[in-house]
Amino acid sequence: MGIRAVLTRLAGGAPQPVFAVAGEGGLPALRRLALVEGIELVSTPRAASTLLIVGRIPDALNDPLRQIHDQLARPRHTVVWGEQSFSPLPRATLVAPGEDPIPALGQRDRDHEAGEAPAMPDADPHPWRGVGPYGQGGRGMTGGTPFGRALTGRADDRDGLTLDQLPLAVGPFFPALPSGLVLHVKLQGDLVQDVSVGENPFTRRPGDPPLPAADLALFERALSEPVPIAALELARAAHHLWWLGQALAVHGLAALGHRAWRLAADVADVADGPAPFHAAEALSRRFDRLEIAVRCSRVLSWAIAGADSEGHGLPLAVVASRGLGPVARAAGQHEDARQLDPAYRALGFQPVVHSQGDTASRWRQRLAEIRQSLQLAGAAAEAQGPTSTPSGLVESPRGPITPAGHGPSHALMSLVADLVRGLEWGDAVAAVTSLDLDMAEAARPVGAGVAV
Amino acid sequence: MTQDAFALAALRPATSPLVAVAMVGAALAVGIYLVAVIDALVAAAVAGRSTTMRRQLALPFQRAARLLLQAPTTTEHPDAATSALASASLAALAAGGLVVVPFDRRLVVADVADGIVLFGAAMALVMVAVYLHGWSPNSAFPLIGGYRFVAQALSYEMPIALVLIGTALPAQSLSVAAIVDSQHSLWNVVRQPLGLPVYLIAVAGLAFWGPLATPDAADLAGGTTAESSGPPRLAWTMARAAVLVSASAMGAATFLGGWWGPLLPGPVWMGVKTLALSSVVILAGHLLARVRLERFVTVAWALLIPLALLDILEGGLLALVAR
Amino acid sequence: MAAYGAAVTVVLASALAFGVLVWWGRVLGGGSTASPAMATPPERVPFAGGMSPEFHAWNRYHVRYYAMALLFLAFDMEMVFMYPWAVVFVREGITALMEMAMFIAILLLGILYAWREGALRWA
Numbered sequence: 001m002g003i004r005a006v007l008t009r010l011a012g013g014a015p016q017p018v019f020a021v022a023g024e025g026g027l028p029a030l031r032r033l034a035l036v037e038g039i040e041l042v043s044t045p046r047a048a049s050t051l052l053i054v055g056r057i058p059d060a061l062n063d064p065l066r067q068i069h070d071q072l073a074r075p076r077h078t079v080v081w082g083e084q085s086f087s088p089l090p091r092a093t094l095v096a097p098g099e100d101p102i103p104a105l106g107q108r109d110r111d112h113e114a115g116e117a118p119a120m121p122d123a124d125p126h127p128w129r130g131v132g133p134y135g136q137g138g139r140g141m142t143g144g145t146p147f148g149r150a151l152t153g154r155a156d157d158r159d160g161l162t163l164d165q166l167p168l169a170v171g172p173f174f175p176a177l178p179s180g181l182v183l184h185v186k187l188q189g190d191l192v193q194d195v196s197v198g199e200n201p202f203t204r205r206p207g208d209p210p211l212p213a214a215d216l217a218l219f220e221r222a223l224s225e226p227v228p229i230a231a232l233e234l235a236r237a238a239h240h241l242w243w244l245g246q247a248l249a250v251h252g253l254a255a256l257g258h259r260a261w262r263l264a265a266d267v268a269d270v271a272d273g274p275a276p277f278h279a280a281e282a283l284s285r286r287f288d289r290l291e292i293a294v295r296c297s298r299v300l301s302w303a304i305a306g307a308d309s310e311g312h313g314l315p316l317a318v319v320a321s322r323g324l325g326p327v328a329r330a331a332g333q334h335e336d337a338r339q340l341d342p343a344y345r346a347l348g349f350q351p352v353v354h355s356q357g358d359t360a361s362r363w364r365q366r367l368a369e370i371r372q373s374l375q376l377a378g379a380a381a382e383a384q385g386p387t388s389t390p391s392g393l394v395e396s397p398r399g400p401i402t403p404a405g406h407g408p409s410h411a412l413m414s415l416v417a418d419l420v421r422g423l424e425w426g427d428a429v430a431a432v433t434s435l436d437l438d439m440a441e442a443a444r445p446v447g448a449g450v451a452v
Numbered sequence: 453m454t455q456d457a458f459a460l461a462a463l464r465p466a467t468s469p470l471v472a473v474a475m476v477g478a479a480l481a482v483g484i485y486l487v488a489v490i491d492a493l494v495a496a497a498v499a500g501r502s503t504t505m506r507r508q509l510a511l512p513f514q515r516a517a518r519l520l521l522q523a524p525t526t527t528e529h530p531d532a533a534t535s536a537l538a539s540a541s542l543a544a545l546a547a548g549g550l551v552v553v554p555f556d557r558r559l560v561v562a563d564v565a566d567g568i569v570l571f572g573a574a575m576a577l578v579m580v581a582v583y584l585h586g587w588s589p590n591s592a593f594p595l596i597g598g599y600r601f602v603a604q605a606l607s608y609e610m611p612i613a614l615v616l617i618g619t620a621l622p623a624q625s626l627s628v629a630a631i632v633d634s635q636h637s638l639w640n641v642v643r644q645p646l647g648l649p650v651y652l653i654a655v656a657g658l659a660f661w662g663p664l665a666t667p668d669a670a671d672l673a674g675g676t677t678a679e680s681s682g683p684p685r686l687a688w689t690m691a692r693a694a695v696l697v698s699a700s701a702m703g704a705a706t707f708l709g710g711w712w713g714p715l716l717p718g719p720v721w722m723g724v725k726t727l728a729l730s731s732v733v734i735l736a737g738h739l740l741a742r743v744r745l746e747r748f749v750t751v752a753w754a755l756l757i758p759l760a761l762l763d764i765l766e767g768g769l770l771a772l773v774a775r
Numbered sequence: 776m777a778a779y780g781a782a783v784t785v786v787l788a789s790a791l792a793f794g795v796l797v798w799w800g801r802v803l804g805g806g807s808t809a810s811p812a813m814a815t816p817p818e819r820v821p822f823a824g825g826m827s828p829e830f831h832a833w834n835r836y837h838v839r840y841y842a843m844a845l846l847f848l849a850f851d852m853e854m855v856f857m858y859p860w861a862v863v864f865v866r867e868g869i870t871a872l873m874e875m876a877m878f879i880a881i882l883l884l885g886i887l888y889a890w891r892e893g894a895l896r897w898a
Contacts, residue, residue, distance in 0.1 A: 007517040013507075014514035037501065044674040044822055046525050046681040064825025070817040073681035074523040112521070120817035125827060149528070152834045164834035168592050171824025176671045182826065189837035190596045250670050252663070252742030258499035293739065300741035425596060426744065429671040469784040476785045477792070520800045528819045529831065540793040547789035551782045561785060562778040569858055570782065591821030592832040603840045606847045613854045620861040678822055683800025687793050749843060750895045753886055757850075761879055764857075768872050771865050 008112060015040040016109045019048040019072065021065065022179040024202055024211070024440040026055020026082060029097075031242050035261055036102060043175040045071040049115075050108060051078045052101070053086060055440075056209065060201035061180070062088045064172050066119040075115025077108035091116045157188055165193060172201055176250045176429045180439030183420070190425045197417050202443040211444065218271070219396040223403055226387035229343060230380040234271035234280065237373035238264045239397040240326075240366050241287075244294075247363075247433045251300060256293055263290060267374075280377040287374055291367055304360045304430060314419050316357040322415055323357075324408045325399030327435060330365035331357030337395035343386045347379050359427075362434040398436060407441035472561040476547050479555070483697030484690050486727060488512035491734050498738045519686035527679050531588040538585035539687040545581060546694035548574040553701045554629045556711045556718035567628035568616045571702055575612065575658055578695060579605035582660065582667050582676065585688065589679035597667035597675030600745055604666055607752035608657035614760035615647040615654075618767040619706040622774070628702070632710030639709040643770055646763035648707045650756050655703065655733055657748075659696035662737020666745055700729035842894035846885065853882050 017040050022030050033052075034041050042048045045068050057065060066088050069078060078092035081101045086092055093108055095101045155165035166187045172180050182198030204211075218235045221227055241264030248257035263286055270279045294300065320331040328335060329351060336351035338344045352368045354361040380386050388394075392402050399408030412435050419435070420428040492511055496503045526532075552567030554560035564570055579602055586598020620626050622643065623634035631640075641648045657664040668675040677688060704710060704725035711718030820827050838844075857875070864871050889895060 004521070007521055010514050010517035011521055012514075013510060014518045017518075037503075042674075043670055044678045046679055046822065047674065047677070047685065049522060061825075067817060067820060067827060068825050070815070071525075071820065071822055073525050118815050118818055120815070122815040122817075124816045125820075149829065149831050152830045157837060159837075159839075161837070163837045166592060166830060166832065166834050168823060168828060168830075169826035171826035174824030175673055177824070182824075187592070187596075189839055190599065191837070191839070248741075252665060252670060253738070253740075254670070255495040255498035255738045258501070262500055297739065297741050302744050302747045305744075426669070426671050469781060472781040472785050473788045476789070480789075524797075524801055526814065526819055527821045528816070536794065536797070539797070540790040543793045544786045544790035548782060548786040551785050562782040564778045564782070566858070587833075589821065590832050592823060592828065595832050595836065599836055599838060602838075603843070606840075606844055609847065610850050610854065614857070617854075617857050617861045621864055624865050625862060626858060673822060673824075683797045686800065687797050690796075691793065746896055749840065750890070753843070753846070753895055754890050757886065758883070761883070765872075765876070768864060772869060772872070775865055 012110065016050060016105060017042045017048040018050045018052050018105065019045040019068070020052045020054060021057075021068065021173050023053065023055030023057040023061070023082060026053075027179070027438065027440075029081065030054045031245075031261065032265060033101070034245075035258070035265060038102065039105065045069075046073055049073055049076055050105060051076065051089075052105065053078065053080045053082060053092070055082050057082075057086060058201055058203075058208070060199075060203075061172055065089075067171075068173055069116075070118045070120050075112055077111065078116060079104050079108060089116070089119055155186070155188065155193070157193075163188060169198070172198075177432055178437040178439055181416075181432070181437065183416075185420075187425070192420055192423055192425060192428050195417050195420045195428075197413065200413070200439055200443050202440045204443060216396045216398075216401075216441075219394050219401060222388050222390065222394045223392065223401070224390050226390055228380070228385050228387050229347070230280065230377045230385050231271050232388055233373040233377040233380070234267050234283075236397045237283075237287075237370050237377070238268035238271060240370045240373070241267060243366065243436050244370070248294070250429060250433050251304070253294075253297070253300070256290070259290055259293075263287060280374055280381055284371075284374040284378060287370060291371070294367065301360065304363050304434070305358070314357070314415065318418070319357040319415065322411065324411050325395070325397070326365045326369060327362060327412060327415075328399075330354045330361040335400075337393045337400040340391070340393065341389050343389055344376075346386065347376055349376065359431050359434040366436075398438070398441070407438070407444045409438045409442035412437055413439075413442050472551070475555070475559075475561055476550050479550060479701070480543075480547060480694050480697060482723075483701075483726065483730075484693040485512055487693045487696055487730055487734070488515075490727070490731050491737075494731075494734050494738050516686055519681075519689075520683055522682040522685075524682035524684055525679065527589045527591055529590050530679075531590070534584040535588035535684070538581050538588060539684060539691050542578065542581040542585070542691035543687070543694050545574045545577050546691065546698040549695075549698040550701055552628045553698075553705045553722075554632055554710060555722050559711075559719065560629050563627060563629050566626040568620055568626045568631075568706075571628070572609075572613050572616065575695075575699065576605075576609060578658060581691075586667060586676040591679050593672040593674075593678045594676045597669065597672050597678075600669075601660060601667035601676075603745055603749060604657050604660070604664060607749045608654040608664075608756075611650050611752060611756040611760045612654035612658065614757065615644075615651050615763055616702075616706060618644055618647055618760070618764040621764065621767045622771045624771075628705050632705050632712070635709040636712060639707065639712075640767075641707045641709075644707075644763050644767045646759050646766070648703065650760050650763065651703050651707065652729065652732060652736075653756065655696070655699040655729070656736060657752075658699050659692060659733070661692075661696060661733050663740040663743050664748065665737070665742055669742055696730055696733060697726065700733070701726045703729045839897035842889065842892075842897075846889045846894060849885055850882060853878065 015038055020030055020041050033039060049072060051069055051072055069089055078089050079095060079101055080086045080092045081095040082097060093104045095104050152164045152166045154162050156162050168185050168187055170183045170185060172182050180201050184196045184198060185192050186194040218227060218232060222232060241260050245257040245260035245264060248260060267283050316331055320328060320333050323331055332353060332355045334351055334353055338349055339351055352372055354365050394401055416432060419431050423431060489508055489512060492508050549571045551561040552564060552570050582601045583598040586594040619631050619640045623631040656662055660667050668677050677685060680688060704722060708725040711722050713721035821832060860875055
């Protein structure tokens with residue numbers, strides 16, 4: 001049909017909507033992809049026709065991933081950008097880890113006829129069940145299980161009423177939550193009455209393939225050898241800027257989030273590259289402008305202040321004792337592994353601390369730490385700049401790490417359930433976002449650890 | 453003054469249905485396209501991306517083509533009737549609000565004597581359309597989005613109605629054409645300075661744009677649009693832009709003097725003013741985060757309504773003095 | 776009357792236009808293979824991040840802002856009275872202003888009461 005051909009040619013010019021899923025070790029590559037102009041990362045699989053899987057997917061995530069694949073709009077395509085073939089989706093296009101996935105994505109996108117079939121079997125998960133030959137009879141008001149799925153039951157509410165409560169498993173690939181985090185919530189209206197965190201799907205089992213390079217490889221290197229402080233601090237600033245972009249997108253400021261990601265990519269490029277760390281000055285000025293835009297949004301501060309700081313959420317003492325890194329420092333703890341390092345002390349390092357311990361404090365803390373990191377990088381910006389002193393303890397962006405134990409996210413995960421209980425859904429997402437979790441890091445054993 | 457209003461109304465001929473549909477359809481089509489272009493341009497500027505004007509001008513058509521080629525999806529047990537009704541009725545309500553806005557001295561589709569009331573009624577029903585869009589897929593996150601919007605809608609209704617009543621005071625008539633005529637000496641944005649800011653905040657809520665995009669929020673995985681794909685998704689996006697255009701046109705007519713303006717013909721001035729108001733809302737959308745609904749409701753009731761009432765008081769006193 | 780007729784015509788025409796857009800799009804998007812009726816059950820599962828929900832989403836949702844909705848009803852009635860008042864205001868003069876000011880003052884007390892009693896905060 002002529003119109004269809006015209007539309008197809010027109011559609012080629014628009015950005016390709018992609019629903020991206022990050023497995024183990026996939027997040028850094030995925031973040032870079034968000035900046036490419038021909039790709040648009042969407043927040044629901046229905047809006048996309050292409051599923052992009054970055055990094056290694058453990059077996060526990062196979063079924064959710066097949067479900068997501070089926071929820072994509074037809075014609076659907078899958079591109080796996082990682083280290084192995086993904087057996088549940090045999091028709092996926094494979095891209096090796098070092099390669100650019102854009103050509104494969106574009107090629108699948110143009111392939112309108114050959115969409116993939118559903119990965120899950122064509123069977124009703126909850127068929128109508130009755131007793132008699134026509135499905136009639138049985139227990140319950142309408143006999144059998146009405147419409148295949150049940151209607152929710154009731155539970156008491158703090159208002160003194162007994163109303164419906166919806167148990168919901170918010171899955172591993174919910175876009176506003178960290179990849180791999182499963183929250184079993186009981187919602188009444190949009191209030192989270194009860195929550196339990198599902199098992200971490202990235203938990204390693206014997207026989208799993210070796211771990212990919214850590215997201216925070218530079219900090220793990222600093223455990224045993226001297227690393228230029230400028231590189232460390234720029235890597236830290238880049239990490240927090242990636243977090244900032246993601247958090248801004250969750251709060252509705254997608255364009256500002258994009259700006260933060262572009263700055264993060266530039267900072268990371270300087271950190272990874274050879275010595276011209278004097279670029280830190282220009283980056284610092286760019287960050288100033290971004291920070292003004294973020295801080296000037298009074299509306300954002302309302303959104304972040306939220307129910308968290310009005311008596312709900314976690315008490316300050318709990319956050320202070322169970323938190324780590326920026327989360328603990330936002331709750332008044334003056335703990336930073338960098339202050340034990342003489343090279344840092346020579347640069348005049350003092351930990352930045354905020355006192356409230358709520359979501360707004362954590363935002364302010366990270367913005368202040370970005371600024372501090374860029375300033376430290378600028379101060380240490382000579383070619384033979386000062387290097388860190390290797391000891392058994394390094395302050396990574398999420399918290400202190402030692403050569404044995406789990407990543408800092410492991411301790412932070414224990415805060416999630418208590419933090420979210422009693423909050424409205426929007427506030428719950430804002431609170432979890434402010435913790436900066438990485439489920440894959442939480443499951444990483446020996447190689448990176450936390451001083452618990 | 454009232455005699456003049458009636459005399460002017462007599463000059464306006466009743467438009468035939470075909471012309472009416474063509475006018476409103478063209479105005480909405482152009483408006484939706486330009487809103488999409490401005491939105492993309494502002495997003496690129498805020499994100500620091502460099503882009504060419506040519507690419508941005510073609511982009512809305514390309515995105516629309518992509519959505520038209522995508523297959524629609526449904527959920528397990530949706531309410532098919534209301535899901536079809538939601539986008540269609542949102543667009544219809546936007547068009548219904550636009551019929552009372554005059555494009556020129558003699559160019560208005562429906563010069564009813566109570567145009568503001570008709571516009572208010574159309575905009576009140578937007579709440580129902582968005583709620584149905586959230587309710588129909590039988591999915592948790594769209595449902596939450598729908599209920600959020602009801603709270604938001606109940607809160608912006610009053611400020612928007614009150615400031616429009618304020619503009620009716622100097623004109624002594626609820627007809628939008630009469631309100632535009634009454635601004636021949638001075639625009640209402642100068643006479644009643646509190647009106648336009650309150651109106652724009654309410655328009656952002658009405659079109660659920662930017663800081664008030666609560667039903668389609670990112671923390672709800674797209675909210676009411678979490679389960680829509682393909683042509684229904686395109687229809688919803690266009691309908692939402694249509695509501696923004698319609699409310700901006702109403703604001704241009706009641707606050708910015710409508711078709712009054714030197715040199716250029718009336719419809720051009722209306723277009724410019726409508727786009728100006730839409731651009732303000734779009735810019736706010738990219739620079740202000742999404743509100744926390746409780747806080748917005750408190751602000752709407754405790755701040756915006758008293759401001760709107762103050763605006764009416766001030767407008768009324770000025771109208772009495774100017775008599 | 777003709778004006779209202781034109782308004783109704785436009786409203787119905789726009790609804791029809793959008794309905795046609797959606798229908799045409801479905802036809803265009805691949806015909807029968809893409810029709811929602813052909814979707815398998817796993818394709819129709821509501822999106823919640825990958826897990827399949829156990830219950831219908833439709834439930835007796837606890838609308839916590841019901842107190843604010845009652846306040847809205849009161850102000851809606853005030854709005855209804857203000858519409859005709861705006862038309863005759865200039866003709867009636869300062870007395871109209873005073874009377875409406877008294878009416879509004881009573882209702883503003885209502886907002887103040889609701890605000891202090893926490894009807895505008897519900898989380």
